[in-house]
Amino acid sequence: MSPVNGGATRDRLRIAIQKSGRLSEPARALLASCGLSWRESRDKLFCYGETLPVDLLLVRDDDIPGLLADGVCDYGIVGRNVLEEQAADRALRGLPAVSKEVRPLGFGGCRLDIAIPEAQAWDGPQQLQGTRIATSYPGLLQRWLDVEGVQATIVNLSGSVEIAPRLGQADVICDLVSSGATLTANQLKPAVTLLRSEAVLAGPMRAFTDARGELAALLLRRLDGVLRLRDSRLLMFQSSRAGVPALLKLLPDAEPPTLLQVDGAETVALQVLCHGEMTWQRLEDLKHAGAAGLMVLPVERMLA
Numbered sequence: 001m002s003p004v005n006g007g008a009t010r011d012r013l014r015i016a017i018q019k020s021g022r023l024s025e026p027a028r029a030l031l032a033s034c035g036l037s038w039r040e041s042r043d044k045l046f047c048y049g050e051t052l053p054v055d056l057l058l059v060r061d062d063d064i065p066g067l068l069a070d071g072v073c074d075y076g077i078v079g080r081n082v083l084e085e086q087a088a089d090r091a092l093r094g095l096p097a098v099s100k101e102v103r104p105l106g107f108g109g110c111r112l113d114i115a116i117p118e119a120q121a122w123d124g125p126q127q128l129q130g131t132r133i134a135t136s137y138p139g140l141l142q143r144w145l146d147v148e149g150v151q152a153t154i155v156n157l158s159g160s161v162e163i164a165p166r167l168g169q170a171d172v173i174c175d176l177v178s179s180g181a182t183l184t185a186n187q188l189k190p191a192v193t194l195l196r197s198e199a200v201l202a203g204p205m206r207a208f209t210d211a212r213g214e215l216a217a218l219l220l221r222r223l224d225g226v227l228r229l230r231d232s233r234l235l236m237f238q239s240s241r242a243g244v245p246a247l248l249k250l251l252p253d254a255e256p257p258t259l260l261q262v263d264g265a266e267t268v269a270l271q272v273l274c275h276g277e278m279t280w281q282r283l284e285d286l287k288h289a290g291a292a293g294l295m296v297l298p299v300e301r302m303l304a
């Protein structure tokens with residue numbers, strides 16, 4: 001096998017994903033839907049790519065930015081919160097960025113919020129002046145405090161941030177929130193959002209100059225195909241030829257349609273690939289506008 005260090009030429013791509021946690025299953029499923037498959041090593045930390053020379057490294061999510069920075073991995077699937085925390089931390093230390101967000105992936109959605117005790121009113125960032133804020137995101141919090149011109153003490157905790165106010169370690173917290181149930185259970189409420197996060201594909205600042213370049217391009221092409229098709233449906237219906245323009249106006253998210261003549265010159269059948277969600281309401285609107293025999297089909301694969 002070729003050397004591990006970043007500067008060396010490599011002919012396989014290495015992607016770091018979370019070993020176990022919220023992002024591990026969806027990350028693997030997404031890569032599998034790009035046609036990748038792997039042979040797992042016995043320790044289940046390294047998965048050797050079989051269909052393509054794209055290997056997986058299964059790690060803690062917090063280690064992913066560092067593995068990218070060191071060039072041990074070429075790409076990583078990680079929460080934007082983790083990637084941005086590394087970027088904020090490096091920026092505060094005067095260091096340049098080492099990796100960037102290549103694609104948002106549409107799962108693992110959450111927010112980095114400041115949450116305050118339920119009984120308190122929220123009058124804006126200045127209210128935090130002189131307080132102690134518990135967080136696992138000191139870089140992002142410091143950056144936000146600097147922008148807002150607020151001086152506060154950051155209490156850096158690696159876990160159980162939400163109980164810090166009750167334990168008297170801090171006055172408020174800055175933590176990830178998705179449903180808000182954890183906050184409620186700890187008598188806290190969200191006050192302000194610092195970052196909207198989801199899982200992202202993180203990659204290098206510069207393009208590869210070796211065999212990885214072509215592999216990366218192939219992977220991104222497939223990934224874009226999969227991401228684009230996620231909400232896409234093939235819509236089929238019939239209408240009068242004269243009615244087609246009005247119907248297409250109702251489908252602003254559609255690709256150019258395929259028209260087939262059905263019944264003399266009058267009736268046509270249409271096949272339209274639509275990228276937005278195909279709700280009942282949209283189907284009813286189409287029916288009102290003259291569409292008949294409406295059918296919505298899932299799209300499994302597409303190569304433009």
Ligand code: ATP
Nearest residue numbers: 018021022023060061062079108109110176177178
């Ligand atoms: P690891 O063992 O890999 O360090 P972890 O406990 O840090 O795991 P998870 O709790 O699995 O990580 O969260 C991984 C990512 O999932 C987060 O960084 C975030 O991007 C995303 N996420 C989505 N919703 C939430 C949530 N409610 N709380 C925490 N993270 C969330």
Ligand code: ZN
Nearest residue numbers: 060061062063
């Ligand atoms: Zn973690």
